[in-house]
Structures are given as C-alpha cells and as structure tokens.
Amino acid sequence: MLLKDKVVMVSGVGPGLGIKLAMEAAREGARAVAIGARDKARLLEAQQRILALTHTCEVLCVPTDITDVEACQRFAANTLEHFGRIDALINSAFSHGGFQSVEEGDNAPLREALEVNLLGSLNMSRAVLAPMRTQGAGAIVMINTLGVRKPYQGGAAYAASKSALAATVRYLATEQAVHGLRVNGLACGWMWGEPVQALVRQTATARGVSEEQVRAELSAGIPGGRMRTDDECARAALFLASDYASAINGAQLDANGGEMMC
Numbered sequence: 355m356l357l358k359d360k361v362v363m364v365s366g367v368g369p370g371l372g373i374k375l376a377m378e379a380a381r382e383g384a385r386a387v388a389i390g391a392r393d394k395a396r397l398l399e400a401q402q403r404i405l406a407l408t409h410t411c412e413v414l415c416v417p418t419d420i421t422d423v424e425a426c427q428r429f430a431a432n433t434l435e436h437f438g439r440i441d442a443l444i445n446s447a448f449s450h451g452g453f454q455s456v457e458e459g460d461n462a463p464l465r466e467a468l469e470v471n472l473l474g475s476l477n478m479s480r481a482v483l484a485p486m487r488t489q490g491a492g493a494i495v496m497i498n499t500l501g502v503r504k505p506y507q508g509g510a511a512y513a514a515s516k517s518a519l520a521a522t523v524r525y526l527a528t529e530q531a532v533h534g535l536r537v538n539g540l541a542c543g544w545m546w547g548e549p550v551q552a553l554v555r556q557t558a559t560a561r562g563v564s565e566e567q568v569r570a571e572l573s574a575g576i577p578g579g580r581m582r583t584d585d586e587c588a589r590a591a592l593f594l595a596s597d598y599a600s601a602i603n604g605a606q607l608d609a610n611g612g613e614m615m616c
Contacts, residue, residue, distance in 0.1 A: 355382050355383030356382040356383065356596040356598060357382040357383050357441075357442070357595070358382075358383035358384075359385045360379075360384045360441040360442060360595075361386045361387075361388070361437045361438075361439050361441045362376075362379040362387050362441060362443075362444065363388045363389075363429070363430070363444070364376045364387065364388070364443075365391070365420055365429075365443070365445050365447040365474075365475075365478050366390070366391060366445070366447025366448060366497075367389040367391040367397060367446070368391060368393075368396055369548040369549060370547045370548055370549040370584055371497065371542070371584045371587060372389075372391065372447070374584045374588040375592065376389050377400075377407055377588075378585065378592055379411075379592055380404045380408050380411035381407060381408065382592055385411060385412065386412040386414065386433075386436070387412070387413050388416060388436070388440075390415075390417070390418035390420070390429045391418065391447070392417065392419050394415070394417045397415035397417065400413075412437070414432065414433060414436050414437070416428070416429045416432050420447050420474035420475070421469050421473065421474045422477075423477050426474075426480070426481040427481045429478070430481035430482050439485065439489055440482050440485050440486060440489075440492065441489075441491070441492060441493070442492065442493045442494070442495070442595035443478065443479065443482045444495045444497065444591055444592075444595060445475040445479065445494070445495065445496045445497060446497045447470060447478075448471050448497070448512075449467050449469075449512075450467065450511070450512045451463040451465075451466045451468075451511035451512050451515065452466070452511060453507070453508030454508065454510065455507075455510060463511040464511040464514060464515070466511075467511040467515035468514075468515045468518065470515075471512070471515035471518075475496055475519055475522075479494050479496075479526065479537075482494070483535070486534075486535050487530075490534040491535070492535045493536045493538075493595045493596075494535070494536070494538075495538055495540060495591050495594045495595050496519055496538070496539045496540070497539075497591065498519060498520055498523075498539040498540060499512065499516045499542060499543075500542065500543040500610045500613060501513040501516065502516050502541065503616075504575075504613070519539070520606055523538065523539045523606065527603045527604030531603055536602065536603045537603065538594045538599070538602055538604065538606070539605070539607070540587070540590055540591045540606070540607050541606050541607065541614070542587045542609050542610060543581075543582070543610030543611065543613045543614070544573070544576075544581050544582075544610075545584040546583045546584065547584030547585075554572070575613045576610070576613045577611065577613075578611070578612075582609065582610065586609070590607060590609040591609070
C-alpha cells in the first residue's frame with residue numbers, strides 16, 4: 355500500500371478530484387485523512403464515502419477557506435492534535451477565475467485565481483512546514499494543470515495562477531530539501547469525473563450536439579482518445595506523496611494520458 359500508516363491532508367475536497375484524493379488515500383492504507391473545504395456539508399458527505407470504503411482510516415473534517423491564513427493554520431493544528439503528525443499535504447483547492455481572454459480589461463478573475471490557486475496553496479503549505487520539519491520528513495503535492503503549457507479558450511487567469519504555482523514548487527522544494535521535505539506538482543488534463551461530466555452535459559445542450567461528441571472533442575488530443583478519470587489522476591498525486599517517490603523533488607509530473615509529452 356502506497357500510504358500505509360500515513361497521515362494525509364487534502365484541501366479542496368469537493369465532487370471532483372478532491373474527494374477522490376481522500377478516498378484513494380484511505381484505500382492506499384493511510385491511517386488518517388484530514389479533509390478541508392469551505393462547505394461543511396461536502397466534508398461530511400466525503401467522510402461518509404471514505405468510511406464506506408474502509409473503517410481502518412480515521413477521517414477528520416475541518417471547514418477551511420485556504421485564502422484565510424488563520425484557517426489554514428487551524429486545519430494543520432487540528433490535524434496534528436488529532437493524529438500527532440502530518441506526512442503529506444495535497445493542495446487541491448482551486449478557483450478557475452472565470453473564462454475571460456487576456457485582452458479583456460477586468461483583472462478581478464485573475465486576482466481571484468491568484469488568491470486561491472497560488473496564495474491559498476502557499477498558506478496551506480506554510481501551515482504544515484513546521485510539523486514536517488520537526489518530523490524530518492514530509493511531502494507536499496500541488497495540483498496543477500496542462501493548461502499552463504497548452505492554452506485553451508478562457509483559461510488565461512487559471513493558467514497564469516498555476517504557472518506561478520509551478521515556479522513556487524521548485525523554490526519551495528529547494529528551500530525545504532535540507533529539512534527532509536519534498537514538494538512536487540501534478541499537471542492534470544481533462545479528467546472524467548463529476549465536474550467534467552457536468553461541463554459536457556452543459557456544452558452539449560448549449561450547442562445542440564450529443565454528449566459523446568463533446569467528450570470526443572475534449573479527448574481528441576490524447577493519444578488513444580481516452581480521457582483519464584479523476585481516480586487515476588488522484589493515484590498519480592498520491593504516488594508523489596508516497597515514499598515510493600522519495601527520489602522526486604521539485605518536479606511536475608504529467609497526468610494527462612500523453613496529451614503533453616515533454
């Protein structure tokens with residue numbers, strides 16, 4: 355099991371990748387999963403789904419807005435108080451920041467994306483550094499996007515914030531390596547799960563085409579034409595958090611089925 359007896363924190367637990375990260379961590383032997391999101395109801399639903407999978411993993415729910423420094427510190431402190439250590443943090447919370455083009459003059463979507471995707475992830479990461487350094491070990495994984503290197507319509511604000519996050523991964527990894535910590539990123543493409551399924555339905559209805567056509571169009575750039583699931587991407591992130599990835603630091607792993615190869 356990848357995460358046997360580990361304590362794993364996951365931010366941004368919602369209907370997509372976030373819940374799958376928590377569930378797969380439990381499936382991979384974590385002794386405890388601490389989950390955070392703004393919506394308490396989502397956390398309680400996630401807790402039920404995890405406990406339905408296994409009763410050997412404890413679940414701690416901490417409502418958390420990662421743009422609030424004190425909330426992030428409270429999330430980490432509660433995890434440490436309950437479980438005595440923090441082995442891994444997966445930063446999954448995000449905001450797309452709207453779907454504007456670069457030339458549009460409103461910077462509000464970009465500020466929102468930066469506040470959550472960059473600064474929020476930094477808030478959460480800083481909150482776990484001290485306990486991880488005390489342990490002499492720990493792993494942080496930042497969920498990133500293929501959109502950083504492959505532009506798509508309306509993705510400018512999101513990709514800009516994630517580009518900044520990718521650079522931060524390299525700096526944080528360099529700074530914290532002396533303390534035994536690793537920091538990596540995971541660049542996901544389109545992931546077949548609830549959020550993308552909803553997008554496909556909405557797009558198909560708006561365009562008057564079939565859902566199969568929309569899904570095929572989104573998958574067209576992937577060798578073999580198969581969009582990976584959010585379960586698969588979650589497992590890739592958890593590999594980076596595990597001891598099996600002990601030689602990997604400051605890297606960004608592609609989890610997009612080969613849509614981008616470099």
